[in-house]
Amino acid sequence: MAIDPEVVPKKEEEVEDIDNEEEEDDAPAAPGANGEAAKKKKKKKPKSKKKKPTQSDPPRVGITKFFPNGVYPEGEIQEYKDDNAWRTTSEEKRYDERMVCENEQNTYQNIRRAAEVHRLVRRHARKTIRPGMTMTEIAENIEDGTRALVEENGFESGVGFPTGLSVNECAAHYSPNPGDTKVLQQGDVLKVDFGVHVKGRIVDSAFTLNFEPTYNKLLEAVKAATDTGIREAGIDVRLGELGAAIQETMESYEVEVNGKVYPVKPIENLSGHSINPYQIHGGKSVMLVANDDDTKMEEGEYFAIETFGSTGRGRVVDFGEVSHYAKMGDAPHVPLRLTTAKSLLKTINAHFGTLPFCRRYLTRAGEDKYLLALNHLVSQGVVQSYPPLCDEVGSMTAQYEHTILLRPTVKEVVSRGDDY
Template structure:
């Protein structure tokens, strides 16, 4: 990694950190998730960054990939447990960070254990350590506190314009171990739950990414794909970002058809298998010679 690229990762991290802390004031009862997401995304742009992915706002058992649809009337309620997952990129260099707020006051122990798991993994990271060992750190920290990790979600390596690249960082011990190497950029994101410790997919998806750019016959599809390729490359986007340019019915048809053709990839909303409440804390870091540098 050259110094210019490293500087971009650091700048993205600084913006993500500032927006993350600023956004905490938006998470309150009666706030519309559509408004919260829009304000966070606007703040990222005003701060000089670009969205690495649509803001995710996951409430209670919803674990990942929930971004508001156009016209979404969902509101945060008084006793919700709310996770904000946001990403910033500078020249394709990504910072991915997340936090959970407990408006009920009932899940403080789970959130503290989740934050401890994240801190423990960060302290353990250095070149040569295996991903399985990192998964063991997450699992043991959470289980010692009486909670479960989400075993079928992982952290991930990031590369330029590639949010999920290379190796995965599990939240449980695994057999497919890989070694951490100096220069890797990793998003570490343990999830904690009082449920089963697994997620399942719903049928709904509001987040997509470009899988393979191929010729299409429909003019509006060509225009949309060209814009995606130009502005997003392989980074995820929200369906609502196109809602002012394409009618909702037509947009749904385009997204469905392009996904079925393998041109777009969809990210279904994920729920905890038994309806358990889920928390998430996440940082992005650069692996150094003897440890790591947290950018967020």
């Protein structure tokens, strides 16, 4: 956290001068017209010290107030491995790093600002989420905190995507819709996945909560697999080989439930991904199993390294009511026959652009009775829907995720915190 500079003590000469001036001011003045001596004394106004801002509970004070110079904390720094280790000391790459900072001076700071907001919001979420709360209450607490701390301002800063609160066999893409009354239970395994963006630079990070110890090993396995993915990631690393490392770590764990042992399986059809400005899925995928993808990670890219583990079949299918949507980046220009669809598209363009949104966000933007129009936009290929992704009923899934930045000299885990 930025701190105000300390007051620099005055030099001795300056102190003496001030003392002399005060003595002269206290001396009797020349007699006035009435013959009486008048005394003048200058009263010094006490210097008002700037009050340092303090964060509220729940956190609602904008993050820029704590970092007035616009410089935010770095994430965890990891040196590149093996063939990339030379980058840390290379003069050429240090020069490249300086050039990035000068030419795109706000890129790193925008990402770090979003990451600092994520850390503060999730710290409060981890402290307060408890069985008995509704999913809507949990989501709105997270989103209200995000909007306040990032100082939501149109496309300048705001929520990166809808808060995912997938439970048990549901691994991803569940967020409560308007009117949802689902309540978190004691035995649930809850994935909390939310994003923050500053000028389109999205920080994507997720964690899993459980409230009794049965599935502790599942959470441990997935967290370890994510850490492996982060450790092995780097410039020129092939995505298929990275998937193999994640798989090996995940499959070294097992979970015992009521005397029966379940292997932890990576969910083979879910993945991490690169991130582009205002686009959560940037085109490259980090699968969780070994594969033949020879695509390489490149300098300057940033990725969400996320892994999912399951006690079930290790494969998800679409299941349940859709909450997540996003306008396609390459949406076709098609004639929309519904006037309501045209109006809804204007709202989507004005409030979200290509950032993902959910039905609650449309309601918040003032839309009402929009489902027919929304489905029409989906059917025309203008908007993509993302249904909940679930493994088999009775299984449990877990998720951990961090955003990493592949800088020229080092790898920065921008969303790393004290919690995970």
